[in-house]
Amino acid sequence: MTSPATGRFAPSPTGPLHYGSLLSAVASYLNIRSKNGAWLVRIEDLDPPREVAGASTEILHTLEKYGLYWDKEVVYQSRRGERYNEALAQLTKDNLLYRCSCSRKEIARRGEKFYQGHCRKGSKPERKRFSLRIKTPDRAVTWMDMIQGQQIFNLFDSNGDFIVRRSDRLYAYHLAVVIDDAAQQATEIIRGSDLLISTPAQRYLQEALGIQSPQYGHIPIATNAKGEKLSKQTGAKAVSLRDPARTLVMALRDLGQDPPDDLEASSIDDVLEWGIRNWVLSRVPGELTL
Ligand code: GLU
Numbered sequence: 001m002t003s004p005a006t007g008r009f010a011p012s013p014t015g016p017l018h019y020g021s022l023l024s025a026v027a028s029y030l031n032i033r034s035k036n037g038a039w040l041v042r043i044e045d046l047d048p049p050r051e052v053a054g055a056s057t058e059i060l061h062t063l064e065k066y067g068l069y070w071d072k073e074v075v076y077q078s079r080r081g082e083r084y085n086e087a088l089a090q091l092t093k094d095n096l097l098y099r100c101s102c103s104r105k106e107i108a109r110r111g112e113k114f115y116q117g118h119c120r121k122g123s124k125p126e127r128k129r130f131s132l133r134i135k136t137p138d139r140a141v142t143w144m145d146m147i148q149g150q151q152i153f154n155l156f157d158s159n160g161d162f163i164v165r166r167s168d169r170l171y172a173y174h175l176a177v178v179i180d181d182a183a184q185q186a187t188e189i190i191r192g193s194d195l196l197i198s199t200p201a202q203r204y205l206q207e208a209l210g211i212q213s214p215q216y217g218h219i220p221i222a223t224n225a226k227g228e229k230l231s232k233q234t235g236a237k238a239v240s241l242r243d244p245a246r247t248l249v250m251a252l253r254d255l256g257q258d259p260p261d262d263l264e265a266s267s268i269d270d271v272l273e274w275g276i277r278n279w280v281l282s283r284v285p286g287e288l289t290l
């Protein structure tokens, strides 16, 4: 049985939705709806210290204001620890994990951009705090990206032995994403190209866990005039709720689609319907300057 086309939007509740994340949401929504597929939302609230109170509610509210309604119940990663533990147990059984108690400073002092396996043979036993890292082989991971084309990354050089459970015992992003994309049966993942470098790590984890990889498409990330990624850190503003139809038309244009000028005066439902009916993924540009 082939599963129906399923896309997802997976925001972290570290602040309100900004234009860059809205672009990811719109692209994944239109792409999957144009195939009559399901669109799911997952709140990536894995990291309580970075979470901003009220942000998840605000993000969901914004999606609704933009007419981006999701199917099924919203999944919250904070409630899925049991599944992540099962995956860690499986990886441990397969002898793929090891403890590391290197501090950031120590890693920096060794001049490593990515962790190069220092503790594979055992970490300093006197240290109580340790993270769990996965052994990554020195080989290529490749995939045909639906937007960026053929991708080839050496695992060891692009991610190194990455962390699957942090020293504060929080689950790491790569692990949670891979487990949840599989649990939600996502078939097509459209997200920002700031995550392009994460994809080799995630595809490797899928392999290690015996999970079939979905397809990936990485949209260009929105940058400000200084060329910085729009994010809370660079002071990106929350998307305005005042004129969602106009903002949606702007998003369509930034995604390389060609909406007629008078669409701005239509309702959001009409804009989205136009977007679904006329969606052409191959028109999405690889890069974008705003
Ligand atoms: N939660 C991640 C973020 O907001 C996105 C994860 C994903 O789409 O894979 O950057």
Ligand code: ZN
Binding pocket: 099, 100, 101, 102, 118, 119, 123
């Ligand atoms: Zn170490």
